[in-house]
Amino acid sequence: xxxxxxxxxxxxxxGADALLAIKRQRTxxxxxxAPSWEMFATAAGVxxxxxxxxxxxxxAFVTDAGGTAYxxxxxxxxxxxAEQISTLLRLAQHYxxxxxxxxxxxxxxxxxxxxxxxxxDMTGMSQxxxxxxxxxxxxxxxxxFWHSLAEELRREGLDYLSAxxxxxxxxxxTLGVGGIDVNSARLGCSADQALxxxxxxxxxxxxxxxxxxxxxxxxxxxxxxxxxxxxTEATLRVRPYTPLRMHYFYYASLRAAIEDLQMxxxxxxSDYSGILTxxxxxxxxxxxxxxxxxxxxxxxxxxxxxxGHGEAGFVLRAAIQYALRPWRLGQALYLYRRKRELFxxxxxxxxxxxxxxxxxxxxxxRAVWKFWGSRQMVIPDxxxxxxxxxxxxxxxxxxxxTYFPYYTLYCVGIKLRxxxxxxxxxxxxxxxxxxxxxxxxxxxxxHDVVYSxxxxxxxxxxxxxIGVDMGASYYRFGGMMKxxxxxxxxxxxxxxxxxxxxAADPAMILNRDVIF
Amino acid sequence: MFALANTASAAAIDHAACSGCSLCLLVCPVWRTTHDLxxxxxxxxxxxxxxxxxxxxxxxxxSCTVCGACEPVCPENIGLVAxxxxxxxxxxxxxxxxxxxxxxxxxxLQDLRDTHTVLVLDAALRQSTGNILSRVTAALAEKRTMCIxxxxxxxxxxxxxxxxxISPRRIERFxxxxxxxxxxxxxxxxxxxxxxxxxxxxxxxxLGEALSTIPAVRRALRRTDLYVIEPRAYHANxxxxxxxxxxxxxxxxxxxxxxxxxxxxxxxxxxxxxxxGTAATDNDVHVNWILKGRTVNRIVIENEGDxxxxxxxxxxxxxxxxxxxxxAY
Numbered sequence: 001x002x003x004x005x006x007x008x009x010x011x012x013x014x015g016a017d018a019l020l021a022i023k024r025q026r027t028x029x030x031x032x033x034a035p036s037w038e039m040f041a042t043a044a045g046v047x048x049x050x051x052x053x054x055x056x057x058x059x060a061f062v063t064d065a066g067g068t069a070y071x072x073x074x075x076x077x078x079x080x081x082a083e084q085i086s087t088l089l090r091l092a093q094h095y096x097x098x099x100x101x102x103x104x105x106x107x108x109x110x111x112x113x114x115x116x117x118x119x120x121d122m123t124g125m126s127q128x129x130x131x132x133x134x135x136x137x138x139x140x141x142x143x144x145f146w147h148s149l150a151e152e153l154r155r156e157g158l159d160y161l162s163a164x165x166x167x168x169x170x171x172x173x174t175l176g177v178g179g180i181d182v183n184s185a186r187l188g189c190s191a192d193q194a195l196x197x198x199x200x201x202x203x204x205x206x207x208x209x210x211x212x213x214x215x216x217x218x219x220x221x222x223x224x225x226x227x228x229x230x231x232t233e234a235t236l237r238v239r240p241y242t243p244l245r246m247h248y249f250y251y252a253s254l255r256a257a258i259e260d261l262q263m264x265x266x267x268x269x270s271d272y273s274g275i276l277t278x279x280x281x282x283x284x285x286x287x288x289x290x291x292x293x294x295x296x297x298x299x300x301x302x303x304x305x306x307x308g309h310g311e312a313g314f315v316l317r318a319a320i321q322y323a324l325r326p327w328r329l330g331q332a333l334y335l336y337r338r339k340r341e342l343f344x345x346x347x348x349x350x351x352x353x354x355x356x357x358x359x360x361x362x363x364x365x366r367a368v369w370k371f372w373g374s375r376q377m378v379i380p381d382x383x384x385x386x387x388x389x390x391x392x393x394x395x396x397x398x399x400x401x402t403y404f405p406y407y408t409l410y411c412v413g414i415k416l417r418x419x420x421x422x423x424x425x426x427x428x429x430x431x432x433x434x435x436x437x438x439x440x441x442x443x444x445x446x447h448d449v450v451y452s453x454x455x456x457x458x459x460x461x462x463x464x465x466i467g468v469d470m471g472a473s474y475y476r477f478g479g480m481m482k483x484x485x486x487x488x489x490x491x492x493x494x495x496x497x498x499x500x501x502x503a504a505d506p507a508m509i510l511n512r513d514v515i516f
Numbered sequence: 517m518f519a520l521a522n523t524a525s526a527a528a529i530d531h532a533a534c535s536g537c538s539l540c541l542l543v544c545p546v547w548r549t550t551h552d553l554x555x556x557x558x559x560x561x562x563x564x565x566x567x568x569x570x571x572x573x574x575x576x577x578x579s580c581t582v583c584g585a586c587e588p589v590c591p592e593n594i595g596l597v598a599x600x601x602x603x604x605x606x607x608x609x610x611x612x613x614x615x616x617x618x619x620x621x622x623x624x625l626q627d628l629r630d631t632h633t634v635l636v637l638d639a640a641l642r643q644s645t646g647n648i649l650s651r652v653t654a655a656l657a658e659k660r661t662m663c664i665x666x667x668x669x670x671x672x673x674x675x676x677x678x679x680x681x682i683s684p685r686r687i688e689r690f691x692x693x694x695x696x697x698x699x700x701x702x703x704x705x706x707x708x709x710x711x712x713x714x715x716x717x718x719x720x721x722x723l724g725e726a727l728s729t730i731p732a733v734r735r736a737l738r739r740t741d742l743y744v745i746e747p748r749a750y751h752a753n754x755x756x757x758x759x760x761x762x763x764x765x766x767x768x769x770x771x772x773x774x775x776x777x778x779x780x781x782x783x784x785x786x787x788x789x790x791x792x793g794t795a796a797t798d799n800d801v802h803v804n805w806i807l808k809g810r811t812v813n814r815i816v817i818e819n820e821g822d823x824x825x826x827x828x829x830x831x832x833x834x835x836x837x838x839x840x841x842x843x844a845y
């Protein structure tokens with residue numbers, strides 16, 4: 001008989017580590033296991049809500065992209081309509097059954113892991129409802145992957161404004177946390193692109209909301225970590241599709257690259273910008289444009305002010321540097337190997353036309369998963385004001401060096417919109433940021449090395465501690481790191497939101513282990 | 517030697533490597549019609565990681581259309597097609613059923629020894645009307661000697677699709693005459709995938725690649741054509757063929773049934789029950805998605821089996837690549 005390799009989880013993927021000496025307020029929450037489940041399940045059946053409780057099906061949702069939090073729901077519900085979700089949440093309120101909402105499952109702190117109760121799989125609602133070419137808007141169900149949305153828009157010659165560089169994040173999940181793109185320094189975070197939402201409140205009301213209608217719900221649901229409702233549909237701004245004209249500049253100094261990035265952002269000198277590094281040895285400032293005109297203006301006015309080098313210049317300088325420091329040959333070989341493997345992926349001919357990159361989300365997302373992906377995506381981050389950013393990145397970089405031989409930093413700016421201030425409260429946007437916020441993700445490259453959960457968790461804590469110390473915020477609040485939200489943003493603010501949460505969600509059933 | 521017949525690239529089958537990225541969902545025709553994670557490669561891998569066996573996920577295993585779209589996008593390089601074939605085999609008897617196939621016989625063996633190119637047909641092209649087959653063979657032969665293999669391996673393709681074990685003897689009988697050919701053109705996409713494994717040193721090309729390489733065909737393709745790539749062969753040799761079709765597109769400006777990841781959208785994606793005729797097909801969903809938002813004057817198909825799906829869904833003329841090669845259009 002043929003056999004295939006069937007992967008196995010360790011007997012207890014959670015309990016192996018002692019987690020000693022790590023400053024945290026909470027670890028995995030206890031599994032909810034109340035007797036009301038049976039009554040809830042019966043009532044759900046009466047209302048034609050399918051509860052999928054087969055072990056094989058639940059196993060598909062046992063963890064998230066972070067791979068450090070594990071939990072099983074009692075059952076899965078595949079989202080099919082706002083009405084279905086409304087009924088589900090009414091029953092869940094009545095029987096006090098927790099409901100955890102999951103989009104692409106790309107959380108890293110267990111936010112989309114259900115520790116008992118219902119896991120609501122939003123990807124079942126993945127249809128585009130309407131594209132309005134004149135108004136340049138799209139109405140879509142919230143469980144749609146950004147990539148699927150891009151596919152639909154492209155058939156109309158359109159594109160979304162900004163979305164995470166990960167094709168399998170969902171629209172609803174992104175609007176709940178922020179979403180950053182390499183054009184966020186110009187267009188804001190993905191959540192800023194939302195014009196209106198259909199939301200099912202924790203008590204089951206189906207509400208249409210925007211900045212002008214039910215604004216109090218809109219403000220809380222946008223960037224709200226799923227606490228105040230389930231986003232079922234979203235109206236987003238879109239734009240005509242354009243390919244990208246890319247430029248890369250290489251730096252040996254993080255500080256110089258960040259300063260140049262911020263200079264470009266302040267002067268609106270590019271349409272896209274971001275920093276991607278291999279450790280702090282090869283710091284790549286990416287600059288890109290939607291049009292030849294913008295590219296020409298950049299070349300004429302700004303390019304010469306950048307302190308970065310072209311690829312050839314960087315290679316030459318690096319060769320000289322490593323020749324003078326032969327004890328760092330291993331690092332040099334790693335850089336060379338990484339460059340040889342990674343760079344061609346950004347220039348695959350099928351994605352290039354006349355020097356312009358088509359489908360940037362595909363190119364970047366495939367590279368992200370191929371070169372950074374694994375069963376444990378460890379990506380702690382810091383979000384600060386522009387003024388604090390260099391120091392935050394340098395401190396985070398020092399932490400990375402302590403914990404891992406190889407890692408990547410990814411930095412982007414986020415243009416803040418004054419009229420969206422209410423959305424930003426208690427979110428990844430740091431309270432003291434004005435004009436732009438800046439975010440940096442610190443991602444170890446683990447290859448096949450197995451690190452203990454203790455090691456990974458203490459690394460993340462060390463990064464998050466910098467945020468507390470500097471008055472920063474984080475993109476990945478929630479789940480296992482939720483203790484940080486009080487330390488970073490203060491009791492007064494958190495308690496005010498907790499009171500709003502209790503009013504909106506009396507049984508505290510919706511995504512209850514994420515923030516509060 | 518043909519243990520490979522049943523497991524394909526054994527080293528590549530490893531559900532444990534699945535990181536749950538969901539990239540496979542984006543290209544999966546079953547996901548497109550169901551939006552049910554359980555029925556996708558991601559869902560199967562995670563279920564297996566969680567201790568499920570083939571029977572626990574039988575519906576999912578049988579729902580796969582074996583189009584292979586998931587393989588090129590998998591960042592872990594998991595052999596997802598071979599995995600499904602192996603899982604299907606676990607659902608069925610472990611005993612070999614002796615497949616008879618077409619007996620090639622010594623006559624054909626002699627023919628092939630003198631032949632440059634062998635064409636391995638599938639049922640759809642063999643049964644096609646309107647002289648398509650003769651046009652195809654005329655275009656492919658050019659100045660070379662070419663013959664059609666009497667043994668088209670249809671029973672092997674069916675067994676692979678169903679997860680039926682295949683005896684090494686039957687495979688040897690099928691591939692042995694092909695070893696003498698300098699070039700093997702295979703119409704069936706699943707057979708194409710496995711022939712690459714069984715005859716690693718042979719020059720094997722899909723019918724679509726063979727025809728679309730002919731200069732006259734390339735010249736006859738128009739900007740307003742929708743060129744429908746046969747997905748199984750395309751995904752089985754993605755890294756090479758993505759370049760081939762990218763160049764074809766640059767040269768002719770025709771559009772393709774490709775998504776943003778340059779993965780082919782199958783027009784006739786069939787689960788095992790659909791393949792066996794025990795469930796209704798949902799080709800209209802896939803065809804409508806391929807056509808959505810496109811302005812097309814002509815649909816050019818590589819796979820004759822796609823014709824009915826397009827002709828049912830739209831009134832745009834459908835022509836086989838062989839028709840173009842034969843100068844009929």
